[in-house]
Amino acid sequence: MNTALAAPAHAADALDLGPAWHAGFADLGPAFHTDTPPTALPETQLVALNAPLARELGFDPARLTGPEAVAALSGSRPIAGTRPVATVYSGHQFGVWAGQLGDGRAILLGELRTPQGPIEVQLKGAGLTRYSRMGDGRAVLRSSIREYLCSEAMHGLGIPTTRALSLTGSPQPVIRETVETAAVVARVAPSFVRFGHFEHFSANGLTPELRRLADFVIDRHYPDCRSAAGNAYANLLEAVSARTAALLAQWQAVGFCHGVMNTDNMSILGLTIDYGPFQFMDAFNPAHVCNHSDHGGRYAYHRQPNIAYWNLFCLGQALLPLMDEQQQALDALEPYKALFPAALTRRMGAKLGLQATAEGDAELVEALMQLMARDAVDFTICFRRLCDAVAGDSAPVRDLFLQREAFDAWAERWRERLQSQPGFDAAATAAAMRRVNPRIVLRNHLGQIAIERAQQGDFTEVRRLQQALAAPFDDREGEDDLAAFPPDWAQQIEISCSS
Ligand SMILES: Nc1ncnc2c1ncn2[C@@H]1O[C@H](COP(=O)(O)OP(=O)(O)OP(=O)(O)O)[C@@H](O)[C@H]1O
Numbered sequence: 245m246n247t248a249l250a251a252p253a254h255a256a257d258a259l260d261l262g263p264a265w266h267a268g269f270a271d272l273g274p275a276f277h278t279d280t281p282p283t284a285l286p287e288t289q290l291v292a293l294n295a296p297l298a299r300e301l302g303f304d305p306a307r308l309t310g311p312e313a314v315a316a317l318s319g320s321r322p323i324a325g326t327r328p329v330a331t332v333y334s335g336h337q338f339g340v341w342a343g344q345l346g347d348g349r350a351i352l353l354g355e356l357r358t359p360q361g362p363i364e365v366q367l368k369g370a371g372l373t374r375y376s377r378m379g380d381g382r383a384v385l386r387s388s389i390r391e392y393l394c395s396e397a398m399h400g401l402g403i404p405t406t407r408a409l410s411l412t413g414s415p416q417p418v419i420r421e422t423v424e425t426a427a428v429v430a431r432v433a434p435s436f437v438r439f440g441h442f443e444h445f446s447a448n449g450l451t452p453e454l455r456r457l458a459d460f461v462i463d464r465h466y467p468d469c470r471s472a473a474g475n476a477y478a479n480l481l482e483a484v485s486a487r488t489a490a491l492l493a494q495w496q497a498v499g500f501c502h503g504v505m506n507t508d509n510m511s512i513l514g515l516t517i518d519y520g521p522f523q524f525m526d527a528f529n530p531a532h533v534c535n536h537s538d539h540g541g542r543y544a545y546h547r548q549p550n551i552a553y554w555n556l557f558c559l560g561q562a563l564l565p566l567m568d569e570q571q572q573a574l575d576a577l578e579p580y581k582a583l584f585p586a587a588l589t590r591r592m593g594a595k596l597g598l599q600a601t602a603e604g605d606a607e608l609v610e611a612l613m614q615l616m617a618r619d620a621v622d623f624t625i626c627f628r629r630l631c632d633a634v635a636g637d638s639a640p641v642r643d644l645f646l647q648r649e650a651f652d653a654w655a656e657r658w659r660e661r662l663q664s665q666p667g668f669d670a671a672a673t674a675a676a677m678r679r680v681n682p683r684i685v686l687r688n689h690l691g692q693i694a695i696e697r698a699q700q701g702d703f704t705e706v707r708r709l710q711q712a713l714a715a716p717f718d719d720r721e722g723e724d725d726l727a728a729f730p731p732d733w734a735q736q737i738e739i740s741c742s743s
């Protein structure tokens with residue numbers, strides 16, 4: 245059922261932003277959500293707008309910049325045609341069952357129909373909901389800038405992610421370790437359903453609702469799971485596992501640490517979701533833990549692929565009531581073990597200029613990563629300089645290593661492998677490598693500089709970063725500072741769950 249929405253009760257005050265809204269998820273019924281209007285913030289202002297995305301969604305960007313629209317995008321004025329709800333989910337946090345969670349500060353407005361399919365819109369930080377528990381329903385400007393920029397950075401890198409439409413701020417104080425100010429990210433995705441949504445209905449023995457949710461997701465996003473042979477829900481689990489494997493390979497290949505891979509932060513569509521304590525690594529350390537609250541290092545970079553598998557197990561467990569036997573879930577999860585390493589070798593091989601995977605490539609990649617780890621080499625700069633080494637000068641990449649002879653020995657093996665490719669063309673290979681090895685990623689210190697300026701009321705750096713991160717593979721003038729090594733103070737930045 246996909247009904248267009250009736251005008252809400254507060255229609256007189258509601259602002260028409262252009263495109264028509266549909267209920268989508270809210271049609272599932274009251275077991276899945278609670279009607280929750282956003283809570284207004286005072287004196288809202290536009291920190292940044294994603295005009296290209298606005299156009300894709302059917303908005304006229306010029307119409308989103310006026311004070312009324314900015315109030316609407318921050319949840320401070322109702323949007324005509326929307327039906328705001330907070331959805332309920334549960335989840336495993338840091339390996340432990342956490343029980344009911346839910347959208348404690350994100351409010352789903354409804355969905356827009358685009359040529360690419362339905363797109364849900366949420367306001368994160370838009371006020372208290374039934375699921376806020378001890379929280380205040382708010383998000384601070386600091387963490388909202390990080391979410392806004394990183395979701396678009398991931399999109400620019402070609403990594404599946406929720407996306408950010410707008411970032412609005414307000415002087416309203418929000419208490420974290422210090423007093424900060426409130427902000428709201430309007431974010432979009434084809435679906436915000438998480439593994440935790442399934443865990444919720446399963447753990448509560450609500451099998452009809454569990455089935456309803458699974459059918460909703462299959463019908464809209466995985467129709468092949470029903471037409472294929474076998475149990476449709478086991479097929480769903482297998483399809484989600486495949487997307488998750490592909491996602492994790494992409495994270496690992498850009499040195500991205502998520503920081504809070506709890507099952508409530510795992511997207512059923514294999515999107516990156518919840519930009520909290522994430523980090524793009526500077527110096528490569530496979531055991532790097534970006535979240536200062538993660539004392540045990542559960543979500544260290546090198547553990548991410550196994551954690552994803554653990555989370556998929558939780559999803560499989562949740563879907564069991566819809567399967568005929570446990571073995572179906574186990575069989576659906578099995579392919580991850582081969583899919584992930586194959587995808588990683590393919591991605592890392594492409595970073596090294598290899599068009600197809602051959603025997604020995606995984607080992608060649610691993611040997612480089614070990615050298616990088618031993619010398620704490622900068623992840624992004626190393627791969628970018630390798631591009632230049634194919635057709636030209638290898639001194640800049642060699643200079644990154646302390647153990648130069650070890651690097652030379654590795655580079656010789658690499659060159660041999662490159663030249664073994666049929667029709668090898670050095671210039672074309674270097675160009676292809678530049679399309680997969682970004683020049684610019686959202687390093688912690690770059691975000692920090694933009695945050696500190698924005699906290700002073702200057703949003704220019706947020707907007708400059710947004711533009712640069714949208715095309716992270718390009719060599720553009722005036723962006724050398726964004727592609728440079730991190731300053732020493734970058735190591736002192738502490739990123740925690742506080743947001
Ligand atoms: N300030 C807050 N007020 C209310 N609830 C919160 C707040 N911060 C986090 N929560 C809730 O705590 C749980 C775990 O938070 P987590 O940090 O994973 O998510 P989040 O950053 O709020 O958002 P999301 O996963 O939607 O991006 C979620 O249910 C979340 O809604």
Ligand SMILES: [Mg+2]
Pocket residue numbers: 508509518
């Ligand atoms: Mg979360």
